[in-house]
Amino acid sequence: MQATANPGPRPNIFTVVLTGGIASGKTAVSDRFSRHGAPVIDTDRIAHEVVEPGQPALQQIAQAFGADYLDGEGRLERRKLRRLIFEDPAARARLEAILHPIIAATALRLVAEVAFPYCLLVIPLYTESARWQWVDRVLVVDVAESIQIERVMARDGISRVEAEAILAAQADRQVRLALADDVIDNSGKPEDLDPQVDALHQKYLALAGNRP
Numbered sequence: 001m002q003a004t005a006n007p008g009p010r011p012n013i014f015t016v017v018l019t020g021g022i023a024s025g026k027t028a029v030s031d032r033f034s035r036h037g038a039p040v041i042d043t044d045r046i047a048h049e050v051v052e053p054g055q056p057a058l059q060q061i062a063q064a065f066g067a068d069y070l071d072g073e074g075r076l077e078r079r080k081l082r083r084l085i086f087e088d089p090a091a092r093a094r095l096e097a098i099l100h101p102i103i104a105a106t107a108l109r110l111v112a113e114v115a116f117p118y119c120l121l122v123i124p125l126y127t128e129s130a131r132w133q134w135v136d137r138v139l140v141v142d143v144a145e146s147i148q149i150e151r152v153m154a155r156d157g158i159s160r161v162e163a164e165a166i167l168a169a170q171a172d173r174q175v176r177l178a179l180a181d182d183v184i185d186n187s188g189k190p191e192d193l194d195p196q197v198d199a200l201h202q203k204y205l206a207l208a209g210n211r212p
Helices: 026-035 043-049 056-065 078-087 089-112 145-156 160-168 173-178 190-210
Strands: 014-020 040-042 118-122 137-142 182-185
Touching: 014 026, 014 190, 026 040, 026 118, 026 137, 026 190, 040 043, 040 089, 043 089, 043 118, 056 078, 056 089, 078 089, 089 118, 118 190, 137 173, 137 190, 145 160, 182 190
Parallel strands: 014 118, 014 137, 040 118, 137 182
Antiparallel strands: none
């Protein structure tokens, strides 16, 4: 596992990053860990919360991109901004420079509040973004790209060309797997996830118990 970003001191809770490409089944996996009692901290949810009206991140975005990226109620025009950063890598980098430190600091605080031997930190774009030194392990939900495309098309009602463009904008599957300490194969039936999650739950409990 590689890591470069360090938003603060390492928390005492054993922390597993859960990541994977679009439509790989991250939610299905995290839900199963939740059934074992493991807390799940989702950075996508944090990202939505930190750009609500009154939050400093929203003010910084308005300053960086202009007030026309806010609607009449002062809320972020998410679709408009998403389209911009998809088409403009420089704009994407500016947005990440604003959001990533805030998201990382918030995640670190939430992890520190966990009252369980370990927790899952869901970072969908972990491979593409700054990597955090304080996490203990990386779990990748893996599936063939052909399956991802079919699932995205069915889930979002988009064309194959659109689905392929989304995948092309994400990290290569092999790059993601190279960062993994553990891998869950989600190319089969939903029930195939259960024994994999059960085994990893026990593994993480043992690792957490042995953590200095």
